[in-house]
Amino acid sequence: MENAEYDVVVIGAGPVGENLADRVVQGGLTAAVVERELVGGECSYWACMPTKALLRSSSALRAARNLPGAREAITGGIDVAAVLKRRDDFAANWLDDGQAAWLDKAGIALYRGHGRLHGEREVEVDGTLLTARHAVVIATGSSALLPDIEGLRAARPWTSREAAAATTIPARLAIIGGGVVASEMATAFERLGSTVTVLARDGVLPQAEPFAGHRVARSLRDVRAGAEVVSVGRDDTVHLTLADGTRLEADELLVAIGRTPNTMDVGLESVGLEPGRWLSVDGTMRVNDWLYAAGDVNHRALLTHQGKYQARAAGDAIVARARGEVVADGPWGRHAATADERAVPQVVFTDPEVASVGLTAAAAEAAGMRIRVVDHDLAAVAGSALHADGYEGQARMVVDEDRRVIVGFTLVGPDVSELLHAATIAVVGEVPLDRLWHAVPAFPTVSEVWLRLLEGYGRRP
Ligand SMILES: Cc1cc2nc3c(=O)[nH]c(=O)nc-3n(C[C@H](O)[C@H](O)[C@H](O)COP(=O)(O)OP(=O)(O)OC[C@H]3O[C@@H](n4cnc5c(N)ncnc54)[C@H](O)[C@@H]3O)c2cc1C
Numbered sequence: 001m002e003n004a005e006y007d008v009v010v011i012g013a014g015p016v017g018e019n020l021a022d023r024v025v026q027g028g029l030t031a032a033v034v035e036r037e038l039v040g041g042e043c044s045y046w047a048c049m050p051t052k053a054l055l056r057s058s059s060a061l062r063a064a065r066n067l068p069g070a071r072e073a074i075t076g077g078i079d080v081a082a083v084l085k086r087r088d089d090f091a092a093n094w095l096d097d098g099q100a101a102w103l104d105k106a107g108i109a110l111y112r113g114h115g116r117l118h119g120e121r122e123v124e125v126d127g128t129l130l131t132a133r134h135a136v137v138i139a140t141g142s143s144a145l146l147p148d149i150e151g152l153r154a155a156r157p158w159t160s161r162e163a164a165a166a167t168t169i170p171a172r173l174a175i176i177g178g179g180v181v182a183s184e185m186a187t188a189f190e191r192l193g194s195t196v197t198v199l200a201r202d203g204v205l206p207q208a209e210p211f212a213g214h215r216v217a218r219s220l221r222d223v224r225a226g227a228e229v230v231s232v233g234r235d236d237t238v239h240l241t242l243a244d245g246t247r248l249e250a251d252e253l254l255v256a257i258g259r260t261p262n263t264m265d266v267g268l269e270s271v272g273l274e275p276g277r278w279l280s281v282d283g284t285m286r287v288n289d290w291l292y293a294a295g296d297v298n299h300r301a302l303l304t305h306q307g308k309y310q311a312r313a314a315g316d317a318i319v320a321r322a323r324g325e326v327v328a329d330g331p332w333g334r335h336a337a338t339a340d341e342r343a344v345p346q347v348v349f350t351d352p353e354v355a356s357v358g359l360t361a362a363a364a365e366a367a368g369m370r371i372r373v374v375d376h377d378l379a380a381v382a383g384s385a386l387h388a389d390g391y392e393g394q395a396r397m398v399v400d401e402d403r404r405v406i407v408g409f410t411l412v413g414p415d416v417s418e419l420l421h422a423a424t425i426a427v428v429g430e431v432p433l434d435r436l437w438h439a440v441p442a443f444p445t446v447s448e449v450w451l452r453l454l455e456g457y458g459r460r461p
């Protein structure tokens with residue numbers, strides 16, 4: 001067996017593994033990453049980028065349709081082939097030469113193949129044994145979860161991968177699930193011409209503020225809340241039977257009910273850990289004194305931006321520990337991913353979009369906070385009316401009454417995604433409401449909703 005030694009060995013070259021390796025190299029250590037598929041991971045080829053490319057053109061078309069003057073310039077419907085071509089470009093045609101070249105330029109060694117722990121500080125990849133002087137990082141991500149439904153696997157359902165890389169648009173698409181993937185894919189495929197049925201056992205976006213899920217559900221043609229699929233069959237088409245006896249036929253079936261960690265076959269048993277589980281970590285992403293787990297695989301926040309934030313914290317912590325320096329792992333410290341617990345921003349690119357950060361009202365209450373909720377109708381803001389005719393939306397701020405700071409913020413409406421970062425800064429900065437009155441939104445923008453929410457809350461005499 002060949003041998004090589006690095007300061008840090010990372011298994012998985014998704015966005016998180018790449019960023020973590022870069023961070024430790026910038027800190028003066030040597031690093032290798034091991035990748036079994038494409039450098040860039042799920043996000044680049046089957047998740048964030050291609051799915052948003054599938055959604056963006058129809059969103060621009062909708063925006064033009066809602067504006068007199070622009071509407072009249074529209075001469076046809078959506079060009080599906082052009083959308084799919086743009087999606088292919090954003091997925092780099094499923095080739096990773098560009099990202100592999102970036103690793104090379106960044107001074108990170110790449111080992112292609114399946115990586116497995118081989119005891120303490122050792123990783124085996126296709127006959128090569130890599131030894132890590134300081135740390136091994138598991139950044140192997142997650143895969144689509146398939147439920148135990150009679151006939152499902154034999155019916156060859158799509159997961160998010162097949163949907164993101166689809167080359168044809170099915171006439172009828174059934175979707176099991178009502179979360180983020182189901183909502184975005186239902187929006188994308190409906191706009192591209194499919195007749196979509198969403199079988200949302202627990203409703204649409206059940207983790208979000210209830211008004212968000214309601215508005216997204218209303219935008220889709222056929223959402224069946226409470227529907228439970230009990231069996232699936234396939235001949236030329238897919239046949240589904242629901243618990244209430246309803247039968248349904250579709251040309252393709254997408255399953256989007258969450259994720260399972262890629263930890264089944266990474267050699268966890270060789271270091272006394274149980275395979276197949278999400279990996280528990282401390283605030284610096286440490287599993288034990290030499291093993292780290294960052295990104296989806298630790299289940300803290302299954303989002304690219306949050307995983308990369310963890311990579312920055314953990315990468316810097318590995319460097320600090322290697323140098324014998326103090327690790328700032330207290331809340332909001334340089335080496336702690338504190339925002340994972342209190343301020344995770346997320347945009348669901350449906351139509352309307354849902355943009356949220358921090359806690360929902362229900363989650364804040366469950367956490368024992370004394371809260372006050374302030375809502376405002378986005379249609380009643382001058383900037384929204386200008387943005388599009390018939391603009392509809394809602395904003396909610398959740399205030400921790402004991403500290404008079406915002407702990408949660410949700411916006412639902414067309415094009416609200418770019419408004420989110422102001423809320424993230426307010427939540428992370430724990431900006432007192434009295435000070436927020438001095439952050440004046442420009443007129444006439446949709447951001448004026450901030451002033452309306454403060455007025456709704458009331459000013460201290
Ligand atoms: C349909 C969909 C859309 C999404 N859209 C968004 C979005 O818009 N915004 C957002 O922030 N997040 C989005 N996400 C979530 C985002 O894709 C993930 O949070 C992100 O990819 C996690 O990055 P990661 O590096 O932890 O894991 P991954 O991206 O999964 O990368 C892990 C890498 O490890 C490799 N690997 C696994 N096991 C091994 C092994 N044993 N040896 C070698 N290599 C291995 C894999 O091949 C992969 O390349 C979406 C997810 C889905 C499913």
Ligand SMILES: NC(=O)c1ccc[n+]([C@@H]2O[C@H](COP(=O)([O-])OP(=O)(O)OC[C@H]3O[C@@H](n4cnc5c(N)ncnc54)[C@H](O)[C@@H]3O)[C@@H](O)[C@H]2O)c1
Nearest residue numbers: 147177178179180181182201202256257258302347348349
């Ligand atoms: N724009 C974005 O930020 C974006 C887009 C897509 C995915 N993602 C990430 O990817 C992850 C996975 O997304 P997802 O939609 O697969 O998961 P999810 O956790 O968002 O939603 C899964 C849904 O499936 C339902 N469900 C669970 N088991 C079920 C079953 N047996 N039958 C029917 N329904 C069932 C749940 O109630 C839940 O609503 C998310 O955590 C999200 O963070 C992010």
